[in-house]
Amino acid sequence: MNTELFIARRLFSSKDAEQHLSRRIVRLAVAGISLGMVVMILAVAIVTGFQGEVESKVNGFAAHLQIVNYDSNQSYQTVPINEGQPFLEKLNQLSGITHIQKFATKPGIIKAGEEIQGVVLKGISADFDWSFFAKNKIEGDLIPLDSARTDLVWISQQISDLLRLEMGDKFQMYFLNEDERIPRLRRFTVGGIYRSGLEEFDRMFVLIDLRHIQRLNNWADDQISGYEVFVDDLDQVENLGSQVRDIVLGSLDVDAPMLRVVNVKEKYPYIFDWLNLLDMNVWIILLLMVLVAGFNMISGLLVIILERTRMIGILKSMGAANVNIRKIFLYLSAFLVGKGLLWGNIIGILLCVIQSQFKVIHLDPASYYVDTVPVNLMIHHLLLLNVGALLVTLLMLLGPSYLVGRISPEKTIRFD
Structure with a gap:
């Protein structure tokens, strides 16, 4: 039996801490993760959809390759x-x-x-x-x-x-x-x-x-x-x-x-260079959202650790090693991050479906080449976003989890 995972599950599903300060801060952190995931899903879906839509239109007029007289x-x-x-x-x-x-x-x-x-x-x-x-x-x-x-x-x-x-x-x-x-x-x-x-x-x-x-x-x-x-x-x-x-x-x-072969990217470089710049914008958005989600969870984890000092002291007095206690809080963090990602996926996918079906948001075709915001929702994009966000956030939490090792069981139990 995985004792650390069992304790983390109990802490995650516990209802006796509803009035604790940590509960409210953790809810804000989870909400921040959900919002970040929504933004990331929309950013990737819209940019890839926009790129695909413009590329297909250019290719429809000019084809991918042309063979012409030199x-x-x-x-x-x-x-x-x-x-x-x-x-x-x-x-x-x-x-x-x-x-x-x-x-x-x-x-x-x-x-x-x-x-x-x-x-x-x-x-x-x-x-x-x-x-x-x-x-x-x-x-x-x-x-x-x-x-x-x-x-x-x-x-x-x-x-x-x-x-x-x-x-x-x-x-x-x-x-x-x-x-x-x-x-x-x-x-x-x-x-x-x-x-x-x-x-x-x-x-x-x-x-x-x-x-x-x-x-x-x-x-x-x-x-x-x-x-x-x-x-x-x-x-x-x-x-x-x-x-x-x-x-x-x-x-x-x-x-x-003599003949020559011209590809569409050579013929219309200004369009494809502009589309390639959008990739950089997406990476910047993803990086910022993951960092925000990570710092939100760091603040939440620190508050949880501070409010669970008595539990940490008792576990240490019973012989639990620092690494085992750290695992408890990392498991708990993974559950909270997963909850935030779940809600973020639900909201993000729902918004993409609404835009795809009902074309709610419109654009000026003269400036953007499309009259509505296109979305391209791909399963592998969702998987990569979720796995990447989860791993990066948990890696950011490794540092704060070392705070467990600085908590003395004698002082925490005597203080209680």
């Missing part, structure tokens, strides 16, 4: 490559790659009534993965890309509001090629409206049949801007990017144009 610059007026590339079969067999699709881009100006707006047409074909845009669809049907060239396009809710365009409305677009002085004019029809919440991209991209861009750029039917490659893990995008680059360069013919 001569293409950072603008959306690209140099074409041939559609049939020898590396495609090897890439489809590469582990970690989930999808490959053709694309083309072309900048232009929309004119609707008296309103104008500069946009980028993103040409798509029958191999386009609609999952991201279908998830963010406001209204409309998927563009039919298997038949003849269609004039239907998808615009964002932001462009729709700016230009007062609705489903079925027709509008004009103007395009200018480098070797032409007179802009080209085309008419399109709104076939769908989406809203991702990523304002920077919403006001820019219009989805269109890729064959329109081929015609506008005087390209052949087998010429495109490049290929978009999607991977199953964004954390592996650099590693997979290197593998894709080796396969692409190793498959090129001697007289073929």
Whole structure:
């Protein structure tokens, strides 16, 4: 039988100390631990949810990797490559790659009534993965890309509001090629409206049949801007990017144009650098909350020891060693910390579920790229938070527990 654990349990469940000062201080300490755990759960869930939401939106527009002509610059007026590339079969067999699709881009100006707006047409074909845009669809049907060239396009809710365009409305677009002085004019029809919440991209991209861009750029039917490659893990995008680059360069013919592979983190470094800074903020919050919880419990443990000096003296007079008495108070502290963590988990998880289901807290999409606070509640995050908080708090209590060794049984019993 574990005597120290038995005594700690009795002390933890004892009802005769309700009026003791230590009871009130311990309750405050437990409440502090609960509050700290709530803050830690919310911090991790919100930051990871925010990072995942923004990353998925950026990847939905730009893919994880793009294979383009080496001569293409950072603008959306690209140099074409041939559609049939020898590396495609090897890439489809590469582990970690989930999808490959053709694309083309072309900048232009929309004119609707008296309103104008500069946009980028993103040409798509029958191999386009609609999952991201279908998830963010406001209204409309998927563009039919298997038949003849269609004039239907998808615009964002932001462009729709700016230009007062609705489903079925027709509008004009103007395009200018480098070797032409007179802009080209085309008419399109709104076939769908989406809203991702990523304002920077919403006001820019219009989805269109890729064959329109081929015609506008005087390209052949087998010429495109490049290929978009999607991977199953964004954390592996650099590693997979290197593998894709080796396969692409190793498959090129001697007289073929040079190609390059661009990953999404290189293309939009300001977004991913900003997201990485959030990790530091989370670590600072976690450190502060654990320290606060630890100091709360230190104060509570000291008061408990001072109020239990007579018990300590009796145990020592019966032959109990200091290490055994220290174990009693460390077990008791573990029970109190566990109680605080339990309530903190209940409240934190409940708040996350409420926000996830009812979207109570809203944000400005222009500043935060999302319109509501996203949460990502993961089991392994909860386990790591609880285990880490429990271990760090108990380690902080090891020092104060040595106070037991300075209590003399003679003085405590005589004083009583």
